Amino acid sequence: MAGPSLRSRFVVGTVLLTAGLLMIGHMISLAAISRVPALRGAHQTFTGAFITLALMAIGLSQVRNGLSSVNHLRERLARLRDGRDRRIDGDYPAEVQPLVDDLNALLEHREQTVGRALAKAGDLAHGLKTPLAVLSQEADRTDAEGHHELAATIGQQIERMRRQIDYHLAHARAAASGATLGARCGVLASAEGLSRTLQRLHAGRGLVIDLHVDTEHAVRAQREDLDEMLGNLLDNACKWTSSRVVVSSDADAGSVEIVVDDDGPGLAASMRDAVLQRGVRADQAAPGSGLGLAIVRNLAEVYGGAIALDRSPMGGLRARLRLPSSEVRSGTA
């Protein structure tokens, strides 16, 4: 609930103070006139009125200037929320500056705490994966020794654990990223890195990845998370395409849509929703976890975005990822 406006309190206070001063001035002039009747005369009135108006104008502008720093602070906070700034900067009056400093310190503390928690979650996840890798090979050995049922059980449980780890790690990342202020990331930079990477990972298949992405398009997300979303979409496209994958982007008021098209076999309409659900795979024989698209959806939702699957004009699957945009020109990032 908002209390009475700071501005009205200032003005009322100033008016009351001025009224008091006027009363004192009036009493002094009455006393002076009663002692020296020669002062009685009208020729001073014009000058007096002018001085009075000038003083009032200067006073009002001082009040305005003093209050403008509060508006300035509000603008800075809005920029912070939009992801254009990471800290509140600028000079503020002596009464406001300590507040700004405290707020900045709080932001930094929060960022560090979230970062540490995330690093711990990552360490836990990755610390579990090497022992799982060892177990997985042991299961293979058990299989080779003829204990097929035991090997199959161990194998299934390892796969379940791996999915749990991947899912919860991605979720922790996403939750932490949503809590981090000041995130913004250019779409082209992310798409270029991923394109280089996928060309290398699929070397020998002669894949073409075309990028039609505007250099100005940026989204309000951490680079790691945009890489994860776009990486999963591109990887999926590269797995299924026969020769060509196209990434394009389009911006409208407040959001950027990134579209990934491929010329592969596509996905039946009935399967499109299913693959976006947690843990469902469109084709059990496809390499990879099958969690990819579900993770993309999860991350996108944390950022207030969305993902949709469709039929591509190129024949295969079209994935449309929509994320809140971060204006490029306004920030220094």
Added chain:
Amino acid sequence: MRILVVENEARLAQQLATALGDAGYAVDCAADGERADFFGQTEEYDAVVLDLGLPKTDGLTVLRRSREAGIPVPVLVLTARGSWHEKVHGIDEGADDYVSKPFRMEELLARLRALIRRASGQVTPALRCGAVALDPRGARVTVNGVAVRLTSHEFRVLSYLMHHRGRVVSQSELTEHIYARSADRDSNTVEVFIARLRRKIGSSFIETIRGLGYRIADADA
């Protein structure tokens, strides 16, 4: 064909060494970044399996240093940290492929074979020169369709020469690529392996280029 395995988890390193050995490769293991750095710069490998979270020097630093030193060996990164952001970083540092833990050994072996094949400019998975066919997938060799039994050293010699067919391979280069670091090396034994191979697959298949080394003629050339 010789592989360097860089993995600090001893049990996993052993499992990898066993599986790679069974697949016909000579294998060296390094348990930390410093040893990996040293092995990578002083020995010759046909591929490297590299874990990233290593003691002393981390895997990406090892990779960057070896690329800076101009070593072109194919590197397969085997890591628990397989996010796309990390993959982009690893590929930009010079990695050739990524496998995330936990993994299927067959998949790792298949990716390694593909890397080695691409690095030597081969297109098809199985190598064929005239009557002789070598399939790295099962370490199998056939002559006119008839399977030939080779020892692991003979297989490595033949595999290396066939991967680099059309090129003269010196005796010392062959020695580098068929023995693990710990093995006793004697370049004279290469002559023995070549002689045995000639008995098993035909005497004219491997040419001796006097003073330079050996060559398998490129059938397509």
